[in-house]
Amino acid sequence: xxxxxxxxxxxxxxxxxxxxxxxxxxxxxxxxxxxxxxxxxxxxxxxxxxxxxxxxxxxxxxxxxxxxxxxxxxxxxxxxxxxxxxxxxxxxxxxxxxxxxxxxxxxxxxxxxxxxxxxxxxxxxxxxxxxxxxxxxxxxxxxxxxxxxxxxxxxxxxxxxxxxxxxxxxxxxxxxxxxxxxxxxxxxxxxxxxxxxxxxxxxxxxxxxxxxxxxxxxxxxxxxxxxxxxxxxxxxxxxxxxxxxxxxxxxxxxxxxxxxxxxxxx
Numbered sequence: 001x002x003x004x005x006x007x008x009x010x011x012x013x014x015x016x017x018x019x020x021x022x023x024x025x026x027x028x029x030x031x032x033x034x035x036x037x038x039x040x041x042x043x044x045x046x047x048x049x050x051x052x053x054x055x056x057x058x059x060x061x062x063x064x065x066x067x068x069x070x071x072x073x074x075x076x077x078x079x080x081x082x083x084x085x086x087x088x089x090x091x092x093x094x095x096x097x098x099x100x101x102x103x104x105x106x107x108x109x110x111x112x113x114x115x116x117x118x119x120x121x122x123x124x125x126x127x128x129x130x131x132x133x134x135x136x137x138x139x140x141x142x143x144x145x146x147x148x149x150x151x152x153x154x155x156x157x158x159x160x161x162x163x164x165x166x167x168x169x170x171x172x173x174x175x176x177x178x179x180x181x182x183x184x185x186x187x188x189x190x191x192x193x194x195x196x197x198x199x200x201x202x203x204x205x206x207x208x209x210x211x212x213x214x215x216x217x218x219x220x221x222x223x224x225x226x227x228x229x230x231x232x233x234x235x236x237x238x239x240x241x242x243x244x245x246x247x248x249x250x251x252x253x254x255x256x257x258x259x260x261x262x263x264x265x266x
Contacts, residue, residue, distance in 0.1 A: 002058070004135070006031035006157040007249045008038075008165075008186065011047040013242040015168075015190055015219045016068045018043040022244045024068040025217070027165065027186070031157045032135020034058040038153065038165060045072040045079075047244065055085035059133045060120070061140075062095035063167025064150040065102050070095075073120075074106055080119040093120040094131055094138065096149040125151050127174070141178045143169035146195030154178050161251040164211070170194060171201050176209045183250035185211035186242060189227055190219030203231030203239075211235075213250070217242040 007030050012023025024041025028051055035052055037044075037060045048054065054076060062070050073093075080089060093099065100122040107114035116122070123131070127142035129151075139154040145168050152175050153165045164179040166187040179185050185206050190196040197205065199222055206214040214235055218227040224241035231239050240248070 002033050002035050002056075002134075003030040004033060005249065006136075006155065006159070006161045006163065006251070007247055008163055008184070009051055009247045010242045010244050011044040012041055012244050013217050014043075014068075015041075015188075016066075023047050024071070025063075025168075025188075026069075026072070028052065029136070029155055029163070031155070031161075032133075034134030034136055036061055036133060036136065036138070036155075039063055039069045039167070040072040040076065041068045042071045045076055050245075053085070054079055055087035057091065059092040059094065059131075061138060061153060062093070062099065063153065063165070064096055064145055064148055065099065066148065066168070069168065070102075073103060077103065077107060077114075077116065077119045081115075090117060090119055090121040092133070093122045094125055094129070094140070095122060096151060097124045097126075098149075099124065125149075127151075139178065141174040143167065143175050144172045144195065145169045152178050154182065159251075163248075163250045164209075166197070166202075166205075166217075168196060170196060171205050176205055179205070179209035179211050182209065182211050184213045184215065184248055185209060186215045186217060186248075188217040188219075189222065189231070190217075199227035199230035200234060202227075203234035206231070206235045206237070211237070213237055213248075214239045215242050215248060216240070 011026035014022040023043025026044025129140040163184040187202040189199040189202040
């Protein structure tokens, strides 16, 4: 049964390609009696099943359509339509404009378009989009990622707890506004180039938003420990790295509910 307590489990945090023991970007958000697969990077479908069957997922949310955040939807499509899963279809999928056509473009192998809508009920995101999945409210804001439509996510439960996921984006006012006073801010820190945060910038965004906790999500070239140190120069609160398999509980007391290993099926 899905947890009533808001929590997020790291399925993978490698970018831009999976590493041994670490899938690409993906997270399992639980709370309010539902489960949401947030970003579906390469390798995350297998990791998802350490904690929950695909047939027990209530919705999927995508930050953007780069493959390291969405590629496992292709294999999820086959699982939903042609495997032995027992679930009502189509599965709600909240994603950027063009999500259905992008999936169909990859999946279609002949003159007839693959029936992606049989597997996924696609709802396109826009700036300010709000969705309610069970007892969770999902709020999306458009953010800057160097070209393609990209979104950040704020998840709130009915008990006043909140978490924010930046997706991939550079520092921008909409992200800070979305993350304002959140309990947990998961901010990627893939580098200094356009379209991404550096670790130091992740710390500054967290400080500007007055986030109560920060979890970094680094790319190649930055060691997790180094990223935490760089972020801490601007952010005075608790900081952790998004190691695969860790579970974070927004709203827990200081030193609690941050970085606890997630047990299978728990």
